[in-house]
Amino acid sequence: VALSAQDEALVARRARVLGPAYRLMYEEPLHFVRGEGVWLYDTEGRAFLDAYNNVASVGHCHPHVVEAIRRQVGTLATNTRYLHGLILDYAEKLLATLPAALGHVMFACTGSEANDLATRIARAYTGGTGIIITDFAYHGLTLAVSEYSPTLGNAVHLGSHVRRVTAPAAYRTEGDVAAAFEAGVRAAIADLHRHGIKPAMLIVDSLFTSDGILTEPTAFLKGAVDAIHEAGGLFVADEVQPGFGRTGDTMWGFQRHGVVPDMVTLGKPMGNGQPISGVVIRPEVVDSFGRNARYFNTFAGNAVSCAAALAVLEVIEREGLMANARDVGAYLLDGLKGVAARHEAVGDVRGAGLFAAVEIVADRASRAPDRELTSRVVNRMRQDGVLISVCGPGYNILKIRPPLVFTRENADTFVDVLDRALAAR
Ligand code: PMP
DSSP states (O other), X not given: OOOOHXXXXXXXXXXXXXXXXXXXXXXXXXXXXXXXXXXXXXXXXXXXXXXXXXXXXXXXXXXXXXXXXXXXXXXXOOOTTSOOXXXXXXXXXXXXXXXXXOOEEEEESSHHHHHHHHHHHHHHHHSOOEEEEETTOOOOOSHHHHTTOGGGOTTOOOOTTEEEEOOOOGGGOOSOHHHHHHXXXXXXXXXXXXXXXXXXXXXXXXXXXXTTOOOOSOSOOHHHHHHHHHTTOEEEEEOTTTTTTTTSSOSSGGGGGTOOOSEEEEOGGXXXXXXXXXEEEOHHHHXXXXXHSOOOOTTTTOHHHHHHHHHHHHHHHHTTHHHHHHHHHHHHHHHHHHHHHHOTTEEEEEESSSOEEEEEBSOTTTTOBOHHHHHHHHHHHHHTTEEOEEESTTSOEEEEOOOTTOOHHHHHHHHHHHHHHHXXX
């Protein structure tokens, strides 16, 4: 690993000051000093194509968002205990992108906090505590949410009120994925009942991101949603990764499944880097919670974050970024299919808008995950100036999730670099 002396010193300083729980990406860590659009620039001025960042979803340092933040932070930065129009302008514009049944939005600062709040609301509404998740889910890091985020690592224990259901990976499932998932949810409900636990919610990332980016088929959630409703529980769509137009055809991932959740949680791309998240809720679901508990979250929904979030929605609209995600995403997927045709190691490619997965296998017949090659590909692409990461239970799925301003030319670069990384075996 050829780190500069300065970066070696930073790595040592991080360990000394920040302690052992932080991780850097890549065998050769990166040190960026500037970002613009789809590009990140390191200390040497080298440009890296960011094909991984869905926080800077409308592009790094988008001028319209930067200006909205600058203007608001220089005018007033205060909280939800005073009247202010901006939070309402934003809330109305956001709610207009969601089904009419979801009539309220409550703000938080991180995706974890949004899911934590959704959990409390689900418990209050249902009187239950049971939570059903997918096998390899990640929903966040608060104490309550870490108890249903199995990918956090060995130090985290799943709650005794949590049940896991295998996510419906079409590439690895025989038969009907909808029926398999529904059966899994029904079995989880039965097991909760057997242990005297009343179900509160089924929560899924609507693209099953950490379970491996399961974009196909669509419309398989209805049976599972009916099952949780019959059991008196709620259905929560975690849109922290799929949301805000990324899937191209729809603004929200759950819309690909033709279901309307009881709650939707939002985060990452919402403020293009400014910390803002939220829970969108059916009004009847939050009614008793709201009457019995006050909600004040110091930084959440502050005027600066709302200005950023409003600017993000404006950019998505003005620049036609959903259409771009759809068009460039389809173009990228075609390119990835070409890669699959040239390299035996690619077992499957799939995608929805600008969210794509390339599954790396030891051989196509057994479909055995090749974790080691996957990691080498990611590190080689980084050496060639393209950033992605890995997901899935076998750590063998290339996770491709560029900013929504990604162009066809960027997609060509991406495909070339991936081709080379796979060829250099
Ligand atoms: N839900 C999902 C699906 C996520 O991917 C993440 C973050 N990776 C979270 C929740 C938690 O968000 P945050 O890191 O903002 O707390």
